[in-house]
Amino acid sequence: MLRTKMPEKTWTDVAIDFLGPLPSGHSLLELVDYFSRFTEVIVMKQITAELTVNALFESFSRFGIPETMRSDNGPQFISEPFKVFCEEYGITHQKTTPYWPQANGEVERMNSTILKRLRISQEEKCKHWKWDLKSFLQMYNSTPHSITGIAPSALMFGRVLRDKLPSLQFPAGIVSEDVRDRDWEKKLEAAEESNTQRHAKKSDLKEGDTVVAKRIVKDNKLSTNYGSELFDILSREGAEAEIRSKESGKVYRRNVGHLKRFVEECQAEKHDNIEADVRVGEATEADRRSRRDMKTPQYLKNYITNVNGNNRFED
Template sequence: MSRTPFPTGPWICVASDLLGPLPNGEFLLVFIDYYSRYIEFKFLRSITSTTIIDVMKEIFCRPGFPKYLRTDNGRQYISSEFKEYCKVCGIEQIRTPPYWPQANGEVENINKLLVKRLKIAYQHKNNYKEEIQKFVLMYNVTPHSSTGSAPTQLMFNRLIRDKMPGIQDLGAEVLDSAERDQDCVAKQKGKESADKKRGAKEIDIGVGDKVLIKNVVFPHKLTPNFDPTEYDVLERKGNIAIVSRDGRRLTRNISHLKKIPIRSPSDSSSDPGSFPQVQVTPPEELTNTEQSEHQPAQTAGMEPPSLDQGLKLKLIKKGGMWEPASKSEGDGGSSDVSADVNDWFIISLLCSSSVTRTIDGPASPVRK
C-alpha cells in the first residue's frame, strides 16, 4: 500500500468530493487540504460542472489556487469545461482510478465524519446546516492526530477563536514589530494631512456639558445649521458622544455637536442682545468744575449777574430795526418810546439753579 507524500506547504495539494443527496435533495461539496487538513464546504442544489466551478471561484478567492486537485471520476470532474477551468487557473487535476475510492482516502474519511453528524441532526430534527457549520469549526481548531496541530494553525499560522477559551484570550503582551511601527507612521501622516485639509480643531466637549446637535436634514433654505434644542452629554468615548434630553438618548460624532458656553452674572454686560447701561447724572449733581465749563467767560472788573436776579433786556425800534436800547435811552424815558407801549419788549431770562443760559456776543437784530 502506497501513501500520499506529505506536501511541502499548505493548500498545495487539495482533494474534493461530492456528498449526497441529502433528505432535502441538496449535496455537500467538500474540499480538504492534505498539508493542514483544513476543510472548506458548500451546500449545492445543482451539481453540474458550471455550479462546481462557480463554487471553486468563491472558495479559491480566499486561500488561492492549489497546485494539485485530486478528484474522482464523476461526470462533473471529467467534463471539458472543468478541464479548461483547471488549465486556465494552473491547477493540475489528479483523478483516482474508477471504483477505487481509497485513492482519495483523505476526503473520504472526512465524508464519514460528516455523514455521522448529519445522521445525528436528522434523528434529533435539528438544522443540519447549522450542525455541519459547528462541526467544521470544531474540526478546524482541534489538533489533528496525524500532524499534532490544529488545521487553522498550519493553514493560517494562527489559531482561530471558537467558544473554548485559548491562550490568546489571556491577554498576552503583543511585541512591537516593524509592521506596527510602519502602520503608526502611515496613520499619523494621514491624520495630519486630513486635519490640515479640513481645518480640524480640538473640540472641548466633556461629560455634563450642554450642547446643540447639528441638523443633517434641511427642509428649507432657512433651516439653521444647529437645532436650538439643548442636550446634556452623558458619555464620551473618543470621537463618539452620547447625549440625552427628556429620557431620549442619541449617539453622535463630536463634530456634529456645538458646546454652549456657561454664562456667569458678570458676563451679562457682554450679552449682544442686551443694551448698554448708561449712568445719567442729574443736573443738580454737577460739580463746580462742570458748571464753570458751561458758564460765560467773566470780563475783568465785572461781576457775573446773580442767578437769583432776573436779566432784563430792552429793545428799541430804530429805522424799522429792533436794537438793544442804551442805558440813557432806557432810563431817559423818551416820549416816543413811552407813548407806544407796543414798541417796547422786555425779555426776562430767569436762570434757576438747574438751567444755565449762555449768551455769546451781541444780540442779533430782530426783524419784525
C-alpha cells in the same frame, strides 16, 4: 496500501469530492487541504459542471488557487468546463484510479465524519442542519488533528480560530518539517497495521503480464469475483496499472488489487492431472470401503444362516 506524502506547503494539494444527495436534495462539495487537513464545505442544490466550477472559484477566491486538485472520476470532474477551468488557472488535475476511492483517502474519511455528524443532527431533529454543519466544521478546524497534532486552522493560517472554548494560541513560526515527519510516521504505522490485518502481500504484477479483472458489479449471486475477459498490462505506476482488453482493445486504469495474473495451462497437462486425481480418488474410495473378516458367533454354530436373515437348525 500506499500512502501519500505530505505536501511542502498549505493549500497546494487539495482533495475534492461530492457527498450526497442528502434527504433535503442538497449535495456537499468538500475541499480538504492535504497539508493542514483544513476542510471547506459548500452546500449546493444542483451539481452541474458549471455550478461546480463556480463553487470552486468562490473557495479559491478566499484561500488561493492550489497547484493540484485530486478527485474521483465523477461526471463534473471529467467534464469540459472543469478541464478548461484547470487549464486556465494552471491547476494539475489528478484523477484517482476508477473504483478505488481509497486513493483519495483524506476526503473519503471526511465524508464519513460529516455523515456521522449529519446523522446525529437528524436523530436530534435539528431543523437547521446547515448551521449545525458549519458549527461542526468550525470545531473540527480548531481541534488538534490526530495525525499532525496541530489544529488544521493553525497550519492553514498560522493561528487557531477562536471558538467558545478557551484555548492557547498557536505560536508563530510553525515547524513544517516536524509536522511532515509526524504525518509520515503515523501513515506508515497505519499502513503496516492495515496490511497485517488484511494479510496483504505486495503485488508482483508487471508490464506485459496477462491478467483478469475483478467484477465491479456482479450479474447475480453466482457470478465469479473475476471476469473471464483477458487484459494486457501496458504500464504500471505504483498501485495503478493501465490495462488493455485483448478482446476489444479498450484501455482502462485499475488498481492492482483488482487484478489477478492469468496462467494458461496446457490441455494435456490438465487431462493428466484429472486422470491422476481420479486414480487417487478410486484408490482412496477402495481403501475406505474395505471390510474386516466376519466370523459366525458360537451360539449360531449349529445354524445355517442365509442373506435373507432366515436361520435353519442343522442336526
